[in-house]
Amino acid sequence: MTTQAMTAGRAPMPGMKVYNLKLGMWIFLLSEVMFFTGLIGSYVILRFAHPGQFTEPGVVLNVPLTAFNTFLLICSSVTMVKAYAAIQQGDQQGLKNWLLATILIGASFVGVQVYEYIALVGEGFVPVAEAYHAVGRHMPHDGPVVGGQLYGSTFYTMTGFHGAHVSIGVLCLCFTYWRAAKGEYSADNLGGVEIMGLYWHFVDLVWIILFTIVYLI
């Protein structure tokens, strides 16, 4: 991107007092809000309509592991704002260090989610299961059917789409890091870091809601 184009991107949109790139990212994030609302809304409605297909928290899903994963994502949000704060001060090395930390923590989140999926599938908790009998470490007793097809379908749809967003975010963070390594950001040109941060914090925000609704309620 040329300096002229970057300056144009940073120019505030008349009437909004927000530069165009950021306004575009906010509009994109609002469309994402509606996307995830559709998923969460469907889950809530299905859960009310078919309570027998879902289980109490901690019976099937590994809450301590996911709480740890939530903690990871919260930490990645703080490293992302630290990266932004660093480049605001013109600290190139600080920007790179905090971005790298965000990439590593974000990738760890995805890794833990993959581990969780493998464990759940190993226990038979798959989207197409007609009825899921929880066995193994989560099951306090043997016997009864504790979950149905809707549980697995909604769980994997919501967490899978979120995981895809995190994975895309990690790739975008790598691109941002690559640009930072080339010294393309400065205190006067930090739009790319700010926009990347907006996306990353949004992903964190969505997970905060998903974790509560899917794992704790």
Added chain:
Amino acid sequence: MSTGEAHKPPPYMLVWLGLFLLTMAEVGYAFITAIPKLWLAIGLIVMAFYKAWLVAVYYMHLKWEPKRLWLMVSVPIPLIMILIFVVLNEIF
């Protein structure tokens, strides 16, 4: 920052601590069996939305954005309410 106006550095680490403590509180609260299910759900949702608000206001810097952006961001909220409550109305 948002509109180029100077302001105090946001309390990033304090917000992080708040998010961490609220997450711990949520996990502990979710497993209290003595509380009716409805109150558990309401308490958990309130904590989750407060955490989401902290992220949006401090980490996404909404606190320092112009009011017009706030208005734009708040557009999906009534739409979310309509989606949830109108369709729930079909069930009950």
